[in-house]
Amino acid sequence: MIIDGNSHVTLPLQEHIKDMDMAGIDKTVLFPTTFHPEASTNFTEVKASMEFLNDLLAGKKGSMVEARKKSVSEVVEAINLYPDRYIGFGAVPVGLELDATLQYVDEVIEKNNLVGMGEFTLGSGQIHLLNNIFYASQEFHNLPVWIHAFFPLTFSDIKEISELAKRYPRTPVILGHLGGINWIETVALVKEIPNLYLDTSAYYSTFILGSIINEVPAKCFFGVDRPFGDLQLSKDAILRLANTPSIASLVLGENIAQLLHKS
Amino acid sequence: MIIDGNSHVTLPLQEHIKDMDMAGIDKTVLFPTTFHPEASTNFTEVKASMEFLNDLLAGKKGSMVEARKKSVSEVVEAINLYPDRYIGFGAVPVGLELDATLQYVDEVIEKNNLVGMGEFTLGSGQIHLLNNIFYASQEFHNLPVWIHAFFPLTFSDIKEISELAKRYPRTPVILGHLGGINWIETVALVKEIPNLYLDTSAYYSTFILGSIINEVPAKCFFGVDRPFGDLQLSKDAILRLANTPSIASLVLGENIAQLLHKS
Numbered sequence: 107m108i109i110d111g112n113s114h115v116t117l118p119l120q121e122h123i124k125d126m127d128m129a130g131i132d133k134t135v136l137f138p139t140t141f142h143p144e145a146s147t148n149f150t151e152v153k154a155s156m157e158f159l160n161d162l163l164a165g166k167k168g169s170m171v172e173a174r175k176k177s178v179s180e181v182v183e184a185i186n187l188y189p190d191r192y193i194g195f196g197a198v199p200v201g202l203e204l205d206a207t208l209q210y211v212d213e214v215i216e217k218n219n220l221v222g223m224g225e226f227t228l229g230s231g232q233i234h235l236l237n238n239i240f241y242a243s244q245e246f247h248n249l250p251v252w253i254h255a256f257f258p259l260t261f262s263d264i265k266e267i268s269e270l271a272k273r274y275p276r277t278p279v280i281l282g283h284l285g286g287i288n289w290i291e292t293v294a295l296v297k298e299i300p301n302l303y304l305d306t307s308a309y310y311s312t313f314i315l316g317s318i319i320n321e322v323p324a325k326c327f328f329g330v331d332r333p334f335g336d337l338q339l340s341k342d343a344i345l346r347l348a349n350t351p352s353i354a355s356l357v358l359g360e361n362i363a364q365l366l367h368k369s
Numbered sequence: 370m371i372i373d374g375n376s377h378v379t380l381p382l383q384e385h386i387k388d389m390d391m392a393g394i395d396k397t398v399l400f401p402t403t404f405h406p407e408a409s410t411n412f413t414e415v416k417a418s419m420e421f422l423n424d425l426l427a428g429k430k431g432s433m434v435e436a437r438k439k440s441v442s443e444v445v446e447a448i449n450l451y452p453d454r455y456i457g458f459g460a461v462p463v464g465l466e467l468d469a470t471l472q473y474v475d476e477v478i479e480k481n482n483l484v485g486m487g488e489f490t491l492g493s494g495q496i497h498l499l500n501n502i503f504y505a506s507q508e509f510h511n512l513p514v515w516i517h518a519f520f521p522l523t524f525s526d527i528k529e530i531s532e533l534a535k536r537y538p539r540t541p542v543i544l545g546h547l548g549g550i551n552w553i554e555t556v557a558l559v560k561e562i563p564n565l566y567l568d569t570s571a572y573y574s575t576f577i578l579g580s581i582i583n584e585v586p587a588k589c590f591f592g593v594d595r596p597f598g599d600l601q602l603s604k605d606a607i608l609r610l611a612n613t614p615s616i617a618s619l620v621l622g623e624n625i626a627q628l629l630h631k632s
Contacts, residue, residue: 143576149584153553156577256573257550283573287520290416310519310546310573311597313406314419321412334574339609343602 107132109359110337112225112252112282112305112329114139115180122332123188129337134330135362136184137225137252138177138197140170144333163258165229169199175214182218193366195252196220198242200228200235207238211246221366224252225282230259233266240270243277250278250365256286256308264288268295271302278365280327283308284318293318296325303365306344306357307331316347323353327362370395372622373600375488375515375545375568375592377402378443385595386451392600397593398625399447400488400515401440401460403433407596426521428492432462438477445481456629458515459483461505463491463498470501474509484629487515488545493522496529503533506540513541513628519549519571527551531558534565541628543590546571547581556581559588566628569607569620570594579610586616590625 108130114137116122126134140162143155161167174197181194196215198207215223223239236251243249255264264285271279282305285292296302304322307329309315319326330340341358348354371393377400379385389397403425406418424430437460444457459478461470478486486502499514506512518527527548534542543566548555559565567585570592572578582589593603604621611617 146580149556149580152576152580156553290419293412308573310571311594312599312602313597317409317412317415331574334576336575336606336609339575339602339606342605343599346599346602 107359107363108341109328109362110134110330110332110340111280111327111362112137112307113332113335115177115184116144116333117142119184119187123191125337126191129341131337131341132191132359134192135221135366136181136192136194138174138181138195140167140173140177140197142333163227163229163254165227165232169201171199171202171210174199178214178218178220181220194218194220195222195224195250197225198223198239200226200232200239202238204238204241207242208245211242211249215249216246222250222252224250224280225254226252227254228259228263230263233263233270236267236270240274240277244274248274248276248278250280252280252305253282255281255288255292256283259286259288261285261288261291264292264295268299268302271299275301277301278303280305282329283331284315289314289318293322296322303327303361305329305331307335307340309343312343312347315343319344319347319357320349320353323348323356324361326357327365328358370622370626371604372591372625373397373593373595373603374543374590374625375400375570376595376598378440378447379407379596380405382447382450386454388600389454392604394600394604395622396454396456398484398629399444399455399457401437401444401458403430403436403440403460405596426490426492426517428490428495432464434462434465434473437462441477441481441483444483457481457483458485458487458513460488461486461502463489463495463502465501467501467504470505471508474505474512478512479509485513485515487513487543488517489515490517491522491526493526496526496533499530499533503537503540507537511537511539511541513543515543515568516545518544518551518555519546522549522551524548524551524554527555527558531562531565534562538564540564541566543568545592546594547578552577552581556585559585566590566624568592568594570598570603572606575606575610578606582607582610582620583612583616586611586619587624589620590628591621
């Protein structure tokens with residue numbers, strides 16, 4: 107079974123399902139989004155979307171509680187429409203008090219049967235804001251935590267995430283985008299810490315992608331990061347670069363199916 | 370005609386030619402390299418290669434005059450072996466006096482019939498080291514200058530490069546890797562400055578790659594950046610993302626053929 111371990115809600119949904127069918131992707135782990143770059147019709151709109159994203163990634167957008175709740179409802183609606191094709195993660199605001207965090211996770215993640223929390227997009231130096239999130243994971247049967255780990259995060263931020271992963275050894279922690287330019291040091295952490303995983307999306311070199319999936323094949327989850335990645339090209343890359351068919355199968359679906367108990 | 374506008378010498382050469390044949394790439398603009406990551410047989414060797422690269426990209430390796438001359442002789446040998454398939458750029462050390470720079474360009478670039486200078490890998494804050502290179506370009510019938518413009522360069526560095534491009538309006542300047550995370554501001558410069566171009570390799574999002582090639586199709590050169598990129602996957606990406614076949618043709622070969630007067 108081929109599972110895209112990370113794509114955002116893109117509209118219209120039927121377009122996404124059609125593309126999944128064409129690329130031979132059975133299921134998608136769907137992530138919320140507070141904006142829809144795929145709706146851009148020209149470069150000016152793309153630019154506006156990406157500037158929003160850059161502010162978001164720099165942690166400038168704050169908690170955005172209402173926007174995040176709305177984005178989660180888009181994920182839930184999508185799952186209700188295509189329950190055999192979608193599994194969902196839900197956005198959780200950072201910076202809330204512990205009680206408010208636990209209440210949010212209960213109401214928004216648990217009650218909606220979502221299987222994880224994320225994508226967390228933090229600015230550099232903001233990793234401490236995840237403390238309550240990890241605590242909530244422990245309270246809610248170790249919900250996986252998915253964290254954007256490309257620019258603007260530095261290796262010092264990634265290292266801090268890995269310390270949280272060590273402190274909560276039963277919480278699966280997924281580092282998005284292979285750790286970006288810090289991939290060498292990030293792979294070393296992933297080798298050392300059993301509950302630390304890598305998402306393969308946003309690779310900027312297939313040489314690097316290939317080196318990583320063949321080195322730690324059991325710790326990598328195929329991800330497309332739609333709308334930023336393309337389903338077919340992303341899947342082709344894994345198939346082309348994996349040294350063996352069994353490595354490709356692990357990365358393209360078996361690993362995440364095992365983690366989420368889906369098959 | 371499909372031209373890979375940027376790949377490094379990878380050994381053995383016949384392997385590269387075979388891969389070009391399989392991917393349907395007619396010619397490659399070959400760049401020198403002072404190391405051969407493609408020869409790595411395990412992750413430890415990959416890591417060592419990439420640590421070398423990181424030092425190189427941070428400008429920590431200095432002029433490396435002898436290593437660069439040797440790397441150029443690899444390019445020249447490759448062209449002599451496959452004159453119909455390879456065109457070459459040559460490395461020029463930065464930080465030499467003007468006279469020494471001109472003498473080097475004459476002996477190493479001109480006398481070997483190389484068609485451009487690069488890839489220049491400078492640390493952030495080191496762009497002023499290119500002054501003599503641009504002067505040499507002007508002296509030698511406006512040899513194109515190819516500059517790595519992904520990490521660790523900041524937008525301030527890219528802006529400084531664009532000022533050099535304005536000061537030398539007849540020198541084609543190719544910014545490698547789309548400007549990296551600074552692609553939005555970089556595209557604005559490329560639109561404004563006629564002799565400023567983009568190389569498409571090392572894209573980390575096909576959404577971004579597609580937005581750029583469709584916005585400034587006449588200013589983009591397809592690049593694989595082998596060994597870091599894969600010929601087939603890189604070509605497939607352009608074909609899949611270009612809005613029209615004529616945009617694909619421009620990016621995949623026509624633009625660079627026109628620049629280098631090759632067809």
